[in-house]
Amino acid sequence: MMNLLGTILIGLVAGLIARAIKPGNDPMGWIMTILLGIGGSLLATWGGQALGLYQAGQAAGFIGAVVGAVILLVLWGALSKKR
Template structure:
């Protein structure tokens, strides 16, 4: 697990929280997510950024995706969440 995120699980949770909070602050609108889902959002954004960056050749296998890319990935996931939520309602 440490090789995937470049640090321990506590560090991953902390970075996920910060990336998720920044994504929620930068994206307009009211996204009603609790603290746990904000952390999950940030971690998922980092995984998304790492996958896309690796597929496009922006990152190598041992390199971290980057904090800014994690926030951008989380914002993309927030837009997808908002689109799916509107479709449901």
């Protein structure tokens, strides 16, 4: 349970960092950005640990969370523009 809570908190920060890193003007609000950051963090943490790229608590996990959040923000932006 604490690992999940930690991942969610890291995802919150990763979402805010991803919003600052990703170029362009996003019409989505901060709440959606944070939720996508949490989703990216969960996916990157699970995926990176499943592939053996890093272990829980390593700095690479935070970097992976930011990268996962940026990827989700880009995908969300691309999909929302098509509607």
